[in-house]
Amino acid sequence: MHSERKLFSWKSPLHLVKRSNLPWWQALLYRLLAVFVGLLLMCFVLWLMVKASPVAVFANLFSGSFGSERRIWFTFRKMALLLCAGLALIPAFRMRFWNLGGNGQILMGDLAAIMCMYFGGQAGWPNWAIILLMIPSSLFAGALWGVIPAIFKAFFNTNESLFTLMMNYIASGIVTIFLGAVVTSGSGTLPIQEAGHLPVIGNNDYLLVLLIAVAILAFVYVYLRFSKHGYELEVVGDSENTAKYIGINVRWTIIRTMALSGALCGVIGMLLAGAMDFTITADSAQNMGFTAIMVAWLAKFDPFAMLGTSFLVAFLDNGMASGVQRAFGITNNSIGQIVIGIVYFCIIAVEFFINYRIQFQHLVPDVEALTEKGKK
Amino acid sequence: MKKHLNFVVLVLAAATLAGCNGTNTSSNTGSAKLKAGLITLHDENSTYDKNFIDAFKAACAKKGVEPVIQSNVPESNECYTQAADMADNGCAFVFADSFGHEDHIVRAAREFPNVQFSHASGQQAHVLKLANFHNAFASIYEGRYLAGVAAGLKLQAMIEAKPETSTNIGYIGAYPYAEVISGYTSYYLGVRSVVKEATMTVTFTNSWYDETAEKTSAENLIKNYHCSIVSQHADSWGAPTACENAKVPNVTYNGSTESKCPDTYLISSRINWEPYFEHCFDQLANKGTIETDYTGELGTTLYDGSVALTAPGKVAAVANTEEKLNEAAAKLRAGTLHVFDTSSFTVSGANVTSNVTVDAEGHVTSYKADVDPDAAYTADTEVVEKDSNGKSYIAESAKRSAPYFQLNIDGITRI
Numbered sequence: 001m002h003s004e005r006k007l008f009s010w011k012s013p014l015h016l017v018k019r020s021n022l023p024w025w026q027a028l029l030y031r032l033l034a035v036f037v038g039l040l041l042m043c044f045v046l047w048l049m050v051k052a053s054p055v056a057v058f059a060n061l062f063s064g065s066f067g068s069e070r071r072i073w074f075t076f077r078k079m080a081l082l083l084c085a086g087l088a089l090i091p092a093f094r095m096r097f098w099n100l101g102g103n104g105q106i107l108m109g110d111l112a113a114i115m116c117m118y119f120g121g122q123a124g125w126p127n128w129a130i131i132l133l134m135i136p137s138s139l140f141a142g143a144l145w146g147v148i149p150a151i152f153k154a155f156f157n158t159n160e161s162l163f164t165l166m167m168n169y170i171a172s173g174i175v176t177i178f179l180g181a182v183v184t185s186g187s188g189t190l191p192i193q194e195a196g197h198l199p200v201i202g203n204n205d206y207l208l209v210l211l212i213a214v215a216i217l218a219f220v221y222v223y224l225r226f227s228k229h230g231y232e233l234e235v236v237g238d239s240e241n242t243a244k245y246i247g248i249n250v251r252w253t254i255i256r257t258m259a260l261s262g263a264l265c266g267v268i269g270m271l272l273a274g275a276m277d278f279t280i281t282a283d284s285a286q287n288m289g290f291t292a293i294m295v296a297w298l299a300k301f302d303p304f305a306m307l308g309t310s311f312l313v314a315f316l317d318n319g320m321a322s323g324v325q326r327a328f329g330i331t332n333n334s335i336g337q338i339v340i341g342i343v344y345f346c347i348i349a350v351e352f353f354i355n356y357r358i359q360f361q362h363l364v365p366d367v368e369a370l371t372e373k374g375k376k
Numbered sequence: 377m378k379k380h381l382n383f384v385v386l387v388l389a390a391a392t393l394a395g396c397n398g399t400n401t402s403s404n405t406g407s408a409k410l411k412a413g414l415i416t417l418h419d420e421n422s423t424y425d426k427n428f429i430d431a432f433k434a435a436c437a438k439k440g441v442e443p444v445i446q447s448n449v450p451e452s453n454e455c456y457t458q459a460a461d462m463a464d465n466g467c468a469f470v471f472a473d474s475f476g477h478e479d480h481i482v483r484a485a486r487e488f489p490n491v492q493f494s495h496a497s498g499q500q501a502h503v504l505k506l507a508n509f510h511n512a513f514a515s516i517y518e519g520r521y522l523a524g525v526a527a528g529l530k531l532q533a534m535i536e537a538k539p540e541t542s543t544n545i546g547y548i549g550a551y552p553y554a555e556v557i558s559g560y561t562s563y564y565l566g567v568r569s570v571v572k573e574a575t576m577t578v579t580f581t582n583s584w585y586d587e588t589a590e591k592t593s594a595e596n597l598i599k600n601y602h603c604s605i606v607s608q609h610a611d612s613w614g615a616p617t618a619c620e621n622a623k624v625p626n627v628t629y630n631g632s633t634e635s636k637c638p639d640t641y642l643i644s645s646r647i648n649w650e651p652y653f654e655h656c657f658d659q660l661a662n663k664g665t666i667e668t669d670y671t672g673e674l675g676t677t678l679y680d681g682s683v684a685l686t687a688p689g690k691v692a693a694v695a696n697t698e699e700k701l702n703e704a705a706a707k708l709r710a711g712t713l714h715v716f717d718t719s720s721f722t723v724s725g726a727n728v729t730s731n732v733t734v735d736a737e738g739h740v741t742s743y744k745a746d747v748d749p750d751a752a753y754t755a756d757t758e759v760v761e762k763d764s765n766g767k768s769y770i771a772e773s774a775k776r777s778a779p780y781f782q783l784n785i786d787g788i789t790r791i
Contacts, residue, residue, distance in 0.1 A: 068464050074457055176582050185746060185753045186553035186782075188582060189451065192479040276453035281476065282583070283450060321446070322461060331429050331447045333419040 007370055008363045015359040027354050031347070035312075038346030042339045049335055050328045057324055064323015065315045071322060073206040079314035080213035081268060083306055085292030087213075087220045088264030090301045091257050092146075094224065096237040097153065101164030102289025104171035105145040105262040107282075109269025111175055112141035114193065114280045117273065118182060121195030130196035134270055142266020143259040145171060150258030154251035168289070172282040179280070190279045198274035208275050216264060221303045223260075233257045265289070298347060312347075316340050410469075410660060411442045412653075413462035415455060415481075417474035419447035422585050423630040424611035427646055428473045428496070430631075435653035439661070451476030459484035463491045468660055471495065471653075474584070475555070485509040492666055494656065496649075497555060499749045499778045502669045512652050513777035514672030517562035518708050519645030519683040521715045522701050524566020526643040527605050527627045529694040531571045534604055534625075543571060546603030547578045548593045550610045552790070554746075556580075558772055558779035559609050562715045563627070564788055567605075569704075569720075576788045577601045581610055590614030598622050601791075605642070616641070625692045632686040641689040643697070647672060648684040671777040674709055678702065714769035716781060718760065727784040731755035738786065743770060745780040 022030075039061075043054035065075040085102055092099040113134045120130035149163035179188045201207040224230040235243045236253045243250050272284055295313055299305035320336045330336065414432045416425040429445060436443040444467055446458050455477045462470045463484065471494045472481045478498040485493040485508050494510040495501075501511035527545065534541045545567060549556040564576045577597060581589040591614035597603040598618070607627035608615040613636065619626035620637035628644040652670055659666045672682020678701055679685060688697040707713035722738030731744040740760060747757040759780065761771045772781045784790065 068461070070457070070461055070464055074461075180582070186551050186557075187475060187555075188551045188553065189476040191749075191751065192483075272452075279452070279476075279479065281451055284452060286450060286452075321448070322458070326444055326446060329433075329443065329445060331416075331420045331425075331445050333448050334421070 006366060007373065008365050017357045017359055019355060019357050022354060030350050030354050034346045034350035035343070038343035041342050041346065045339055045342060046324070046328070046335075050330060052324070052328050056327065060323035060327040061316075061319035062323070064321065064326070065318040067323070071318065073204070075314050075318045077206045077209050078318060079310045080210045081271070081288060082292055082295050082310040082313055084213050084216050084268050084271075085265065085288045086295040086299070086306045086310055087216050087303060088261050088268065089289075089292050089296050090220065090303065090306075091224065091230075091233060092261040093296055093301050094237055095233040095254065095257050097150070097254060097258065098161045099146065099149075099164050099258065099261055100161050100289070100293070101145065101149065101167045101262075102265050102292055103285040103287060104164070104168035104289070105142045105265030106269045106272070106285040106289055107168075107171040107175060108145040109138035109142035109266030110272045110280055110284050111171075111178060111269070112137040112266070113196075113270040113273035114190070115178070117193040117196035117278070118190070121193055125195070127196060131198060131274070134196060134198075134274055138266040138270035138273075139263040140266070142269060143263040146258040146260075146262020146265070147255055150255045154254045175280060175282045175284070179282075189281075192278045194278075196274055197278065198271070200275075205275075209271050212267065212271065216267065217303055217307075220264075224303065229253075229256065294344065316343060409440065409442050410657065411444060411465070411467045412436060412469040412657065412660075413444040413446065413459070413467040413471065415449045415458055415462075415470065415472040415477065416445070416447045417449065417451065417477070418585055418611065422611040423613070423628070423633075424584070425473060427630040428649055431649035432471070432653055435650050435657060438650075439654060439657040441657050449477070451480070453480065455480035456483050459493065460487060463488040468492065469494070469656055471656075482506070482509055492656070492660065494666065496647075497778050499747075499776060502776050503748050505668070510666050510668055510670065511777055512649075512667075512670040512672070513773065513779070514647040514682040515674070515773045516645065516647050516683055517558050517715050517772050517779065517781070518674055518705075519647075519685060520559050520562040521566040521569075521708070522678070522685055522704055523607070523627050523643050523645040524563040525569060525701055525704050526566075526688060526693060526697045527563070527607065527625070528567040528570025528574065529697055529700060530625050530642055530692065531567065531574060531605055533694045535571070542602040542604050543573050544575045544577060544601060544603055546594070546597030546601055546606040547576055548590055548597070548606070548608040548610055548615050549578055549580045550584045551582060552580050554782045555779045556609045557783075558781035559629075560607075561721075561781060561783070561785055561788065562772075563607060564785075565715060565720060566704075568787065574787070577603060578788055578790045580790075583610075585611045587612040587614040591618045594618035595622070598624050634689055638689070639691050642692045643688045644686045646684055646686065648675075648680075648682050651682045669777045671773050674705055678705060711763060712765075714763070714767065716770035716772055718768045718770065721785040721787070723783055723785055727786075732783065739768075740770065740783070741768070743783065745775075745782065747775045747780050 043057050046052040046057050066072050089099055089102055116130050116134040116137050145167055149160050149167060152158035152163055153160045179190055183190055198208060232248045232253050235248055236250055240250050277284060291313060295306055295309045298309040320340055325336050416428055418425045420426040420429050433443055444462055449455050449458050451474055459470050459481055469492045473496045475497045478495050478500060481493050481495050485506055489508055492508050494512055497513055498511040501509055547560045549560055560578055567574045579593045581593060590610045590612050594606050594615040595618050597606055605625045606615060606619050609629055616626050616628055616633040616637045619640045623640060625642045626640045627642045630646045632644050634641040652672055656666050674683045675681020718740045723734055723740055724738045728734055732740060733742040735741050743760050744755040745757055745759045746753050746755050757775050759771050760768060762768050770781060772779055
């Protein structure tokens with residue numbers, strides 16, 4: 001006896017389907033949901049570790065980043081710096097040049113500005129002269145630190161990730177050498193420099209950084225969107241052969257783009273030196289070069305979307321540090337990092353669900369059997 | 377869709393701004409309990425910062441003060457911002473623990489005259505003379521010396537058990553700077569008070585906290601410089617771990633490492649900050665004045681003063697360590713023993729710089745140290761003194777709390 005052939009059968013218990021066009025509001029909902037789930041998980045972990053009530057965690061998260069006028073400015077300045085760093089990285093990223101050297105480029109810009117302040121101050125130069133020297137020095141130092149790996153990439157096809165990463169260590173080494181040379185007491189701590197402070201706008205310590213961030217945002221947007229350079233770097237990123245075929249100078253594009261990327265990092269360094277710290281340490285860049293990679297990726301290299309991602313990072317950072325950790329007396333920073341990591345994980349993971357749909361089971365028709373049946 | 381996302385984020389931000397006012401006012405109308413802030417460079421995973429955090433919590437608990445602790449504050453504008461934020465939030469006292477915090481704390485002190493600020497290991501308070509900015513440290517060189525005596529006893533026992541034991545010992549310093557130099561020199565003099573022929577090799581990491589560098593430096597000292605005992609002035613677990621792995625006795629700083637390094641932990645010296653914090657809280661409560669430049673001292677026992685030791689290791693330390701240390705500490709307290717007794721060490725060659733004079737045997741007769749901070753690091757103050765018995769010694773931590781002894785003495789090699 002031969003059994004009746006089945007017309008339909010169950011196939012593949014787990015199946016991924018690429019989504020073609022998820023409506024924007026649905027994608028947005030997913031992302032918000034991810035943030036929410038991340039925050040819930042965060043509360044759960046904090047409850048496990050320090051018996052913190054979720055309501056108190058949320059309240060302190062907000063008060064830590066927005067609880068006073070100073071905190072609001074501080075959070076927005078942190079956001080502005082991260083935004084600048086992200087903006088500095090995306091021209092290179094859009095070219096598929098993985099610049100992991102943002103930290104080193106920031107630090108070199110910082111060092112160049114501090115050297116102007118230190119030596120200019122000792123020579124008794126007027127402030128405006130020092131500042132006029134600081135601007136090109138920082139831009140140049142940052143650009144130089146970006147161009148060196150770019151030259152090696154363009155001419156010898158060296159791996160740019162490793163190269164730029166290595167340049168970070170060299171930069172902090174150079175800062176240590178500088179400190180060793182000028183701080184003859186050996187403490188490695190350069191006193192606050194009094195000369196060459198960048199102008200304070202409207203008696204507000206934070207405003208200058210914010211305004212420069214807005215200017216860089218506008219510049220990078222226009223550069224990527226409307227300039228020929230912006231077009232060229234995208235073509236190089238998509239396909240070097242296509243770029244060559246249509247007559248783009250690939251090597252020059254790589255070098256030029258990294259010079260821009262590095263120079264923008266140099267601006268951040270100058271802000272650190274001339275508007276915020278007035279001194280330098282080997283950690284002055286505060287890992288912004290790395291945090292900015294996340295800011296840029298989460299925003300899919302879109303300058304305006306980075307407003308949102310840099311805000312999120314600054315908010316979580318300050319909320320955890322000044323709010324949650326202080327309120328619950330957490331003095332082990334690993335806890336804060338784990339908890340923030342969980343939120344980031346959720347945010348990154350949701351991109352998968354936005355791009356793919358999971359089908360658990362579906363019916364597969366047996367075409368042959370169906371046609372046979374149709375004939376009958 | 378990205379633009380929409382970011383619009384919503386901004387809306388959320390605005391909502392947050394509107395919502396935060398409530399939490400702010402509620403914190404201001406809190407209890408009248410005294411609030412005190414502590415700013416630390418790293419967190420409790422650093423032995424240095426943990427020492428402050430523990431003492432701060434203990435002093436707060438004892439005096440009924442509400443602690444506000446902010447860890448991982450870099451030596452940058454962020455230090456000023458956090459200090460100002462603590463003042464904004466009602467802290468009557470703000471203390472920062474790292475040398476590089478000082479300038480940023482001074483800035484906050486000038487902005488908030490009604491809040492008392494203090495700073496560990498700083499040097500400016502005695503010169504600035506601000507009513508609300510203070511420095512604090514301790515005669516930790518005496519603690520280092522006592523730890524050195526414990527290490528000397530161990531080295532002696534090692535030599536007795538195995539005569540070919542190397543008499544060279546190793547030291548990992550953070551920066552080639554007075555606080556570190558004073559520390560390792562007093563430690564070395566302690567060792568030499570027991571083992572005359574001991575020599576020491578010192579290496580620097582140029583960072584206060586670099587676990588990898590501290591670990592590899594310790595390994596280098598043990599392997600290539602045949603150091604029989606290793607000590608360090610750096611804040612991570614790098615060196616103690618390397619010593620435990622190599623089974624080389626370790627003299628540590630800022631607290632016992634016996635929990636993780638039971639076989640090699642010898643002893644640790646530390647500044648116990650509790651007496652200082654209690655002094656500050658008492659003065660605040662009584663509307664008194666906090667000392668401008670506080671120098672903590674040895675206590676009545678080895679363990680209860682500002683300069684304190686932790687109990688000698690059960691496995692590694694020599695049995696009569698405690699007894700010997702008590703003898704030496706009694707002499708230090710009585711002033712009959714000086715750590716930097718000029719007859720106990722010599723300086724020679726290029727180390728006799730223009731601010732130092734030595735006699736024919738190399739003993740220091742005059743030494744000008746950089747006590748008052750200035751941009752050129754001028755050697756401004758004579759620090760060689762004579763006690764009532766005519767003994768000549770270098771008076772460390774007497775002209776200001778933070779150390780200023782910076783001589784390179786014979787027997788110590790810097791690599």
